[in-house]
Amino acid sequence: MAETAPALLVVSAHAGDFVWRAGGAIAAATMRGERATVVCLSYGERGESASQWLAGKDLDEIKATRRGEAEAAASALGADIVFLDLGDYPLRESPEAVAALVDVYRRVQPTVVLTHPLADPYNGDHPAAARMALEARVLAQAIGVANSDGTFPTKDEIIGAPPVFFFEPHQPEQSDFKPNVLLDITDAFPLKRAAMECLPAQKHMWSYYTDLAIRRGVQVKRNAGPNLGLAHDTMGEAYMRYFPQVTGLLE
Secondary structure (H helix, E strand, C coil): CCCCCCCCEEEECCCCCCHHHHHHHHHHHHHCCCCCEECCCCCCCCCCCCCHCCCCCCHHHHHHHHHHHHHHHHHHHEEEEECCCCCCCCCCCCCHHHHHHHHHHHCCCCEEEECCCCCCCCCCHHHHHHHHHHHHHCCCCCCCCCCCCCCCCCCCCCCCCCCEEEEEEHHHHHCCCCCCCEHHHHHHHHHHHHHCCCCCCHCCHHHHHHHHHHHHHHHHHHHCCCCCCCCCCCCCCEEEEEECCCCCCCC
């Protein structure tokens, strides 16, 4: 398998999830010159778009609106974006959906994967997205698993075993979310904020996720040691690592 440049893959159930939960990580990656690709499994047309329904828009109009918002947000973060349009509320798992994700994995060749945690009692679409992201990650490693068009991958198309990080759900305490990775997104936060402002259908989330970044930034500072000189206004995001870290050095 050929070596690949650093590449971030984010599997998002809905069109807004990647912005609130992982916008800082995405922006930080692209600011380093790395590739970042977001896969939106749905537009969030039913569950995230109450204001659009109340405004009298129909389903196709809402999908188009949410797609435009997500494209603008991804652009603000410097990321590419892919839409699978699988529907939401509910997002149904299927072999066809997983096969489409396998194709994305093999095309992107991710070195890091971000997705939802496996538990969320408030929104079954989120763990469904996580399960499909994890299944596709395993299948994309197997040279005997065909692409969605029926062709078999070459040795350069199969992927390695990228680490998977679960990003923070909206109600972490109820989702058994216990972060073990704190990411400093201070420099990247202006891009995250710009991406958030591309989602006016969920304007009520802007202040919530700004405040959360401040709180996680406090934890970044408290867990970073006393002499790193982190700025007073440090901003952060929280993650859970799913697979063990492989390292030759404990640090």
